Amino acid sequence: MHPEHGLSRSQFESLFRSEYKGMLYFAIRYVKEEEEAKEIVQEAFINLWEKRESINPEREVKSYLSASVRNRCLNYLRDNKRFDGKLLSLGGLLPIPSNDDHNQIEFRELSHQIQYAIDELPEKCREIFRLNRFEQMKYQQIADHLRISVKTVETQMSKALAHLRSRVKQT
């Protein structure tokens, strides 16, 4: 193994830790399923691990990883004709960009944008939205937990969505 080539185990671990989230963000925008997206990212890293002795410096590694994730996403979308109603297909598929240096930055920006938008919600509305999205609670569970009616949960959720729709827009 040449000293300039190859990644040591600890170098690989650093790379894994610094790139994982960006890659996952990229995959999940196309694959839309948490487990599948994570699987694609893991497989891309496994593939890279198998080639670690011949890989060159950092820049090459990142684009190799991105290309690997991108191809797996494309394969997944092609091979898995999802049972999608007309509604889901309306959302359309974003074209997968070929250069992906922006993943990390985009993800951080989006994450902040979303956080601000959620913070702007009135307190009760925000809490209900948080319980539904982040604690994965159903409407009935939220109603029971907060001792309010399901109708109130419904109203607040639609208000939250209306607000977020105006703040988190496609650019």
Add this chain to the structure above:
Amino acid sequence: MIMEKDPAYFEKLIARYFSGEANSAEINELSAWVAENPDHKTIFRESQYAWMAIEEARVVDAVDLDKEWKSFVKRVGIAEEHDETVKNDVSPFRHLFAPIINFFCVLISASPNTISPFGSGTIPLRRFLLRVAAILLILASPAYLLYRYFQQPVLKELAANTSRVETLLPDGSRVTLNIGAVIKYPGKFKGNKRAVSLDGEAYFDVAHNASKPFIIATDGIRVEVKGTSFYINTCSRSGDFELVLTTGEVGLYFENQTGPARILNPGEKAIIHGKQITITTNQDANYMAWKTHKITFSNDPLNSVAATLSKVYQANVCLVNPSLAQCRLTATFDNQSLESVLNVLKATLDIDIRNSGSTVEISGKGCR
């Protein structure tokens, strides 16, 4: 009189839809509303975009890098070796030192200032301890060397406890374990064979190596492969050994027999009950469903549907009314949740579904 539903109703409906709260009638209603008018379509699209963006951000934010790294490490088989070796180091040493340690402990409890095992007279405890330590040390070196020389291969063990687990074996073969399965394999496949042991249900994708057959040892039966993919269940519901071959060629051997009892071809299924092997063409289109989450039903009776769903989703789906078995289902589900599948069943057949703890009860009048 038909009431015109105000826009607020549909806003609520959109939120319900994305939260997974909408039933199929509501989904149809929403679908019609969206199709009705380009403004409705825009509202829907924008809602979907925002919703998806939030969901994606949530997933990525929630990532536990330590957990993901550990999972990665396990799959490629690095770092584990170190722990395994340490664990196995302990026993030979313990055997060797047990008599000495016991002796030592007995001496301590007896009396602090008396008895030397090495001759007459008394030796103060501290000096005694030093002498014993020295002996231990001396004994340690040769024993350690002996151990290295006769080292047994260290076996790794992988078990799927609460969810299915996939891993890469040292030769690049991939194995997916269903819940409850356990596989044991060495850190490196040395010699002219690649041998693993299996208990339970697994899918193997074996890397090609004609000169080094891949052997799966289970209780009494050996499976030898050259490079193929197949499904194997060593303790299926009926208590038999089952193997379904997807691609390639596989030989089945009984323990202590050199010649194969049977060689399987793709599409064939072998069930071994005791010493008897039954070969059939695999009829169960869903035998891989637990791994792929793709289920196909072609005019299948509801009792068979329930059995498949129970297996795939690790739940207990049962029919309350036996006459429901006459109901037939034709549908394909690709990576759907159990809830989603049940909703389709409810919409398609005239049945009721009730969740009772971990059991899903299907009731209704039956068909025909």
